[in-house]
Amino acid sequence: MPPKVPNVRLNNGVQMPILGLGTYARKWETGDFRKAVECGIDVGYHHIDTASMYKNEEEVGEGIINKIKEGIVTRNDLFVTTKLWNNRHAEKDIVLTLKESLAKLKLDYVDLYLVHWPVSINDEGEDQAIDYIETWRGMEQALQLGLTKSIGVSNFNEEQLERLLATAKVKPVVNQIEINPSLTQQKLVDYCKSVDVQPVAYTPLGLLSDARPEFAHLDKINTDPRFGALAEKYGKTKAQIALRYLVQRGIVVIPKSFTKSRMEENLKIFDFELSAAEMALVDSFNLNHRCVPATAFAKHKYYPF
Numbered sequence: 001m002p003p004k005v006p007n008v009r010l011n012n013g014v015q016m017p018i019l020g021l022g023t024y025a026r027k028w029e030t031g032d033f034r035k036a037v038e039c040g041i042d043v044g045y046h047h048i049d050t051a052s053m054y055k056n057e058e059e060v061g062e063g064i065i066n067k068i069k070e071g072i073v074t075r076n077d078l079f080v081t082t083k084l085w086n087n088r089h090a091e092k093d094i095v096l097t098l099k100e101s102l103a104k105l106k107l108d109y110v111d112l113y114l115v116h117w118p119v120s121i122n123d124e125g126e127d128q129a130i131d132y133i134e135t136w137r138g139m140e141q142a143l144q145l146g147l148t149k150s151i152g153v154s155n156f157n158e159e160q161l162e163r164l165l166a167t168a169k170v171k172p173v174v175n176q177i178e179i180n181p182s183l184t185q186q187k188l189v190d191y192c193k194s195v196d197v198q199p200v201a202y203t204p205l206g207l208l209s210d211a212r213p214e215f216a217h218l219d220k221i222n223t224d225p226r227f228g229a230l231a232e233k234y235g236k237t238k239a240q241i242a243l244r245y246l247v248q249r250g251i252v253v254i255p256k257s258f259t260k261s262r263m264e265e266n267l268k269i270f271d272f273e274l275s276a277a278e279m280a281l282v283d284s285f286n287l288n289h290r291c292v293p294a295t296a297f298a299k300h301k302y303y304p305f
């Protein structure tokens, strides 16, 4: 039996599994995303995170439909997130863009639609400086049409979230941001919680991930024996300790893996609990290091970092 993943309740009453499968890959071959989603659902993931920017919505949709056809899950069992890319921020484009994503995903609705970044660009990647307040009006229309069950944001800083909340008719349910033991984001997480916006951690494995060798020299959690000792104490891997640490802070996590054994490993984090002192120890590894600084947007009006 796959481990039971607890839900968090979003500010609109919708239930969201606290752990989901990330699907972003820099390199891939045809079929990789479909196979990853199929394998993920088989081993117990009911929450899948994609985006139009990942160019994988068609395969993600194929994987989902195959598992529904096989009777492994129903649509109702799944929580599917996709995201609006930065070149479609004009209010008039949003409903149409979500319909395009739904057609690729072969779904009638997604569970969550996110503004991927507060930054808007034209097709050449230049700053369009469309105010994300305008973008949000289009998101609200998509919600009203039933194309998505919930709407939220990603990569918004505190000031941007506060400004959005001041005018939004519908509150964002989540803010998906980078959070991991090397970027603990205590202040932004506290702010999100104080306004009932659920924090979701992307890149939750941070510097533990073997996808980031360029940052190996900064890697405190990989080298500090106290982190290794924690993993040993609970008979868990360092990745499981990192994910458990986030979930215990009430943060939703979406680790990506295309490897069955790691997908299973990342699910097995609900059968142990870190003590307050152990949580504080992991907190102390914070480096304020961003794996995703998005420097390509650094000159944009609404660059969040």
Ligand SMILES: NC(=O)C1=CN([C@@H]2O[C@H](COP(=O)(O)OP(=O)(O)OC[C@H]3O[C@@H](n4cnc5c(N)ncnc54)[C@H](OP(=O)(O)O)[C@@H]3O)[C@@H](O)[C@H]2O)C=CC1
Pocket: 021, 022, 023, 024, 025, 049, 050, 116, 154, 155, 176, 177, 201, 202, 203, 204, 205, 206, 208, 209, 210, 211, 237, 239, 240, 254, 255, 256, 257, 258, 259, 262, 263, 265, 266, 292
């Ligand atoms: N909103 C946003 O702007 C962003 C959203 N995201 C979302 O968040 C998801 C997760 O973030 P991501 O950047 O992928 O980073 P993750 O922290 O999820 O790390 C993924 C990498 O870690 C490896 N890995 C997975 N499990 C383990 C494990 N147990 N032990 C060791 N290595 C492991 C994977 O390899 P392998 O696949 O070979 O197992 C992969 O190389 C993305 O896939 C995407 O859906 C990500 C970035 C930005």
Ligand SMILES: O=C1CO[C@H](CO)[C@@H](O)[C@@H]1O
Pocket: 024, 051, 116, 292, 294
């Ligand atoms: O979602 C995402 C996946 O990763 C990309 C690069 O690291 C990010 O730019 C993007 O926001």
